[in-house]
Amino acid sequence: MSCANDMPCPVCGKGHIQRHLKREEFEYKGQTKIINGYPLLIxxxxxxxxxxxxxxxxxxxxxxxxxxxxxxxxxPDEIRSIREKLGYNQTRFARLLRVGEKNFARYETGVSPQSRYLDWLMRILNDYPETIKTITGNRDSNPSDENVSAGYPDNVSDDVLGA
Incomplete structure (x- = not known):
């Protein structure tokens, strides 16, 4: 199936682009994802x-x-569910996990995958919410605390923490 488009080709400038729906295969770590109706402009x-x-x-x-x-x-739905179960908004949960707010939003919206380390940490927090006290260094910490990452020195980078 294709549909004509009056838009000139941005590459050669001579032709016109047409939208075609094709079958495309994407491979990742030996697994294949087939998308029927993948839209290509040709x-x-x-x-x-x-x-x-x-x-x-x-x-x-x-x-x-x-x-x-x-x-x-x-x-993304599981990540959102864990965050909400623990009573955090996106900003505070990102701080707790020591990741940027924009990056965390991308994990929750499905735009980017989280690292295996971060995935593991969220699973631990889900199963053992009391570990939040260990992470924050504050035995009385809760989602409304201003500095949920108080347990880390300021000079520890996210790279060192694996986030």
Whole structure:
């Protein structure tokens, strides 16, 4: 199935692009994901193939979900559920985990997969919420504390912590 588009080709400038729906296979760690109806834009003159930014965002999320499944990582819904169960908003939970707020938002929206280390930490916090006290260094810590990462010196980078 294809549909014509009057937009000129951004590569050669001579042809026009047409949208084609194709079957595409993506491989990750020996596992294959097949997408029927993957939208490609193809120039009728130079035959250059590319994907629109909108379609790229949509299918990147689908491929990230596939990678999470293969890697056995928590899904965005599971991450959100853990955070909410523990009573944290995104900002405070990101601080607790020692990750950037924008990065954490990407994990919860499915845009990016979290690291295996971070996944492991969230699973521990879910199963053993009392470990939050160990992480914060504050026996009376709760989700509304201003500095949930008080247990770490300021000079410890996220790289050292594996986040």
């Amino acid at each position: 120039c009728d003159a130079c035959e250059e193939e590319f994907v629109s930014a909108e379609d790229s965002r949509l299918f990147d999320k689908e491929l990230t979900a596939f990678q999470r499944k293969v890697d056995g990582l928590l899904t």
